[in-house]
Amino acid sequence: MDFGTIGGFALALATLLFLVLYEGDPMGFLNKHAGITILGGVVAATMIRFPLKEIATGLKAGLVYAFAHHRMHARELVVALGEIAEVYRRQGPLGLEAMEVEDEFLAAALRMVADGYDAEFIRMTLERERDLEAHRLEIGVKVYKSIGDGAPAFGMVGTLIGMVQMFMNMSDPSKLGPFMAIALLATLYGAVLANFICLPIAEKLEYYLGHDELSETMIIDGILAIKEGKSPSLVREMLQTYVPKPARVEVLEAA
Amino acid sequence: MDFGTIGGFALALATLLFLVLYEGDPMGFLNKHAGITILGGVVAATMIRFPLKEIATGLKAGLVYAFAHHRMHARELVVALGEIAEVYRRQGPLGLEAMEVEDEFLAAALRMVADGYDAEFIRMTLERERDLEAHRLEIGVKVYKSIGDGAPAFGMVGTLIGMVQMFMNMSDPSKLGPFMAIALLATLYGAVLANFICLPIAEKLEYYLGHDELSETMIIDGILAIKEGKSPSLVREMLQTYVPKPARVEVLEAA
Amino acid sequence: MDFGTIGGFALALATLLFLVLYEGDPMGFLNKHAGITILGGVVAATMIRFPLKEIATGLKAGLVYAFAHHRMHARELVVALGEIAEVYRRQGPLGLEAMEVEDEFLAAALRMVADGYDAEFIRMTLERERDLEAHRLEIGVKVYKSIGDGAPAFGMVGTLIGMVQMFMNMSDPSKLGPFMAIALLATLYGAVLANFICLPIAEKLEYYLGHDELSETMIIDGILAIKEGKSPSLVREMLQTYVPKPARVEVLEAA
Amino acid sequence: MDFGTIGGFALALATLLFLVLYEGDPMGFLNKHAGITILGGVVAATMIRFPLKEIATGLKAGLVYAFAHHRMHARELVVALGEIAEVYRRQGPLGLEAMEVEDEFLAAALRMVADGYDAEFIRMTLERERDLEAHRLEIGVKVYKSIGDGAPAFGMVGTLIGMVQMFMNMSDPSKLGPFMAIALLATLYGAVLANFICLPIAEKLEYYLGHDELSETMIIDGILAIKEGKSPSLVREMLQTYVPKPARVEVLEAA
Amino acid sequence: MDFGTIGGFALALATLLFLVLYEGDPMGFLNKHAGITILGGVVAATMIRFPLKEIATGLKAGLVYAFAHHRMHARELVVALGEIAEVYRRQGPLGLEAMEVEDEFLAAALRMVADGYDAEFIRMTLERERDLEAHRLEIGVKVYKSIGDGAPAFGMVGTLIGMVQMFMNMSDPSKLGPFMAIALLATLYGAVLANFICLPIAEKLEYYLGHDELSETMIIDGILAIKEGKSPSLVREMLQTYVPKPARVEVLEAA
Secondary structure, three states, X not given: OOHHHHHHHHHHHHHHHHHHHOOOOHHXXXXXXXXXXXXXXXXXHHHHHOOHHHHHHHHHHHHHHHHHOXXXXXXXXXXXXXXXXXXXXXXXXXXXXXXOOXXXXXXXXXXXXXOXXXXXXXHHHHHHHHHHHHHHHHHHHXXXXXXXXXXXXXXXXXXXXXXXXXXXXXXXXXXXXXXXXXXXXXXXXXXXXXXXXXXXXXXXXXXXXXXXXXXXXXXXXXXXXXXXXXXXXHHHHHHHHHOOXXXXXXXXXXX | OOHHHHHHHHHHHHHHHHHHHOOOOHHHHOOHHHHHHHHHHHHHXXXXXXXXXXXXXXXXXXXXXXXXXXXXOHHHHHHHHHHHHHHHHHHHHHHHHOOOOOOHHHHHHHHHHHOOOOHHHHHHHXXXXXXXXXXXXXXXXXXXXXXXXHHHHHHHHHHHHHHHHHHHOOOXXXXXXXXXXHHHHHHHHHHHHHHHHHHHHHHHHHHHHHHHHHHHHHHHHHHHHHHOOOOHHHHHHHHHHHOOXXXXXXXXXXX | OOXXXXXXXXXXXXXXXXXXXXXXXXXXXXXXXXXXXXXXXXXXXXXXXOOHHHHHHHHHHHHHHHHHOOOOOHHHHHHHHHHHHHHHHHHHHHHHHXXXXXXXXXXXXXXXXXXXXXXXXXXXXXXXXXXXXXXXXXXXXXXHHHHHHHHHHHHHHHHHHHHHHHHHOOOOHHHHHHHHHHHHHHHHHHHXXXXXXXXXXXXXHHHHHHHHHHHHHHHHHHHHHHHOOOXXXXXXXXXXXXXXXXXXXXXXXXX | OOHHHHHHHHHHHHHHHHHHHOOOOHHHHOOHHHHHHHHHHHHHHHHHHOOHHHHHHHHHHHHHHHHHOOOOOHHHHHHHHHHHHHHHHHHHHHHHHOOOOOOHHHHHHHHHHHOOOOHHHHHHHHHHHHHHHHXXXXXXXXXXXXXXXXXXXXXXXXXXXXXXXXXXXXXXXXXXXXXXXXXXXXXHHHHHHHHHHHHHHHHXXXXXXXXXXXXXXXHHHHHHHHHOOOOHXXXXXXXXXXXXXXXXHHHHHHO | OOXXXXXXXXXXXXXHHHHHHOOOOHHHHOOHHHHHHXXXXXXXXXXXXXXXXXXXXXXXXXXXXXXXXXXXXXXXXXXHHHHHHHHHHHHHHHHHHOOOOOOHHHHHHHHHHHOOOOHHHHHHHHHHHHHHXXXXXXXXXXXXXXXXXXXXXXXXXHHHHHHHHHHHOOOOXXXXXXXXXXXXXXXXXXXXXXXXXXXXXHHHHHHHHHHHHHHHHHHHHHHHHHHOOOOXXXXXXXXXXXXXXXXXXXXXXXX
């Protein structure tokens, strides 16, 4: 579980509740018409913007990466690839077949080396796999961003509709309240949906896509160096640049 | 038919109707002057921005891709290219001439292989075809985006004109209503046209142009591998990376 | 003449006139102070932004391309280059000298082939010509865009000045009108100048610069294929990809 | 001197004076608090954004390029490089030593040829010189742009502070005036600083950096062609593409 | 210490204090609810946007680079690399082992030359080190920018909540004050946090990352030239282009 995401949402909820509960009726912040404006607008626009299948893929990717992403860290990858280099040196490609690794991409890379494909084919296939997978998940960034960018616009549509109704009923001042409520609450809902939920999830997904791309580049570099017969210590040193400096010494000691 | 697009527009309409019908006269939302401001402004600016022929091409491309795009999925392409590889292996280039494929780009690629052009010429011609076609249809993205970006600006022009007239007639308060209506309704019309219609269509067209470019890259890669005499199973495995992981196993079983 | 541009401006004018003439004094929309704010601001800022010579070049380029651009279409270029290929095949480089072509860039390319320069020099010179000419005219896009982006800002300056004066004269309500007029009209003038005139012209110029670049790339490709001695039919087929699909069949029939 | 910049600032001043002097007390537009908000905010933020040395370099570069840039035009460079080619052909590298050229970059290039460095080293050194110098002066674009983008934001900070004070003193209506004045004047000052001064200077500097880069590319191309022993007329013809078409014929006549 | 950053923050504080202390109760500018809106919103959104570890890394990087960055200047690097070249020429790779240099990156480069790695490996490793380190620190730019961009949005959320509460309590005018205060102060806090603190720090970090990248490129170029056996004076001359012109003569005299 990603405690940052969970804590972030908890804090967001606490902040909003605190503000809403302060002085006056919190129920006044719930408004059917404002909710329908934002929900209807966002769902409708998203359905037109992207194919339904991609919307599902994108929404799921955002949630999975925001709440439960657990890819190996660069430091762990240095350790893992160092071990693989040692197995490869002692037992050759056959030794790799028996190895079990958690990371799916690393496992695929191992299998290709064990199966004896040539280096150029391995690089090409793995790089294409890395790039196309990143490209496919990027739909999630686009979906969350388009909701985040669109929600305030639909808030404005709700605000305008509420204000027009208010001007049309100006003769009866007692009715101004509910119309003004739609007007302001639609904008508020849109701003909350965008700034507390969708734009942050889009950014976290984007962050992890970049992170995974780097990890996979590291795996490709490492696995090809191993296949070339580089010594485990050289592989470790070579991959060290991928590890942030403060974590680096530890790695070498651990190795 | 693209049910996402249709459902999206239906939901957008339902949302707007629900809001407009709520309390008060829905006819108050129809205003000739606000409509003329947006329509006149958008049409005039678009005519100046792009050549007339390109506007027609762009508007049509947006509608066709939003409502009726039905290009083969990557999964189907793997199957189709696998079959082509088998035919090519058994019957050589001549066997391809008899094949019938639905996809226009794939058909053109097949014809070039059947006609015996050399690999480099095929790659160059198909890549240019892919890039130039994408470039030509991108005018649709530009047209819809320019309308989507311009509509709120013309809404603001309408709003300003309405407000100036309101200030000029300030002595007669009973006239404030209609002027304020133009003011707000022009902005509302602009926001609806932009956020419910034009920007979503622009994004769907852009999405599919990217999707088609990828499919065509896949076809070029596959057809050249076939021409090189790669085995059907290798062609299938090579193209597998283009298929999203969840759909991938199925493909192999189907093959 | 470009009927799209002319029609667009006519429609823009009609729309504004219709709105302004509706109810009340259209003269109220003419305001010396608002006009001076926008005009003075835009002219001053543009003079600081770009050298005077470039402003003249840029403004002229925008008008020429918006109103009177008449470059050959891709389809016509295929026909023209096909004919050149036939002349070259029958009469060699000398035959080209006698040919007369309307397009300046194509004429320059022909002359270089006729003069017997080598292919690499021709490609380099023509590509540099193409790129530098596009670069030089891009100043027009920049000038119109900077006016289009700046005009609303100067409108806001006028609005702020008008509002400050209004607040300073608050004791005499009868004077509020004219100050508020400057305030709103300056913003209106800025929005009209930007959205009806400058931004659309900038986009049309940009569109045509991209279009010309493609045409010139096509001419370079075609002329070099001709110089290499490719057959007229192959030249035509090769250049076909530059022509939009619907127009393509026609071309082949014409040839 | 750059008459465009001077004329632009004069016109800006005249426009503002005209507006401010119209009806009412122009002194009302001078406000200590609004001035301090903008000045303090802009200076503080700029000091945090960039190192002090770079701020000085950047501000100076912007003023020098806006008011006193006088680099040779492409046309003059064709003439100058043509002459150098003639000297080189008659007297060899030694002849170049005696030549005096105004342009610093051209002088450096001449010296390197006279000193007999090889072509590859000359190209690499001059290109690095060109790129790094452009990179260093770009700090000016960044500084002016960051002031131009920040000024309206600090205007808004002033506006908000003024409005909060206004609401706190609501019981005494006679005090509303001065607070509202800070509110609006801070925004006005920010908009004027940004749109009349900083953003235009940033753009002129950026324009000239691009212009100088092109001139220096032209000098590198020309000087290397001369070193290769190309004839003066070929050098002139080759460099002609750098000259805008209308100015081109003149050049050839002059040559 | 970076006196620009410190002076900038001092000036920002002074400006705000001056404005707040002017006329009326400065305590009125402290508001618990506005503070909680901004703080809660910014912290929550940042926790969702980035992994906790990266937030810590990024915030620290921003502060370190804003307040205490002290990388060698290009001028000092020319001197240092000139000395290294002289040591290398007199004593060979062994002489470098005894050298002590302050800069970490330069020290790593020296060690690799002393250890006798080949030039291609040194270039590749150092370039990867440079690029990956820059990439890792860029998270700081992203974190500060996302706070700077988000703060005004959370200000708006606070403003909307305050205004809704105000409209709900409209019957009791004496309560309008505090609600309006949250409304305006939340926006003010957001604008101050963004424009005085986060966006400037983001820009300074970005500036120094670019600066360090250039210094490291210079070190790589210099160290490889030294390893190739270039003379100290040639190394100095070659690296001179990295030094701004005004500082350049001095360097040569110092050398």
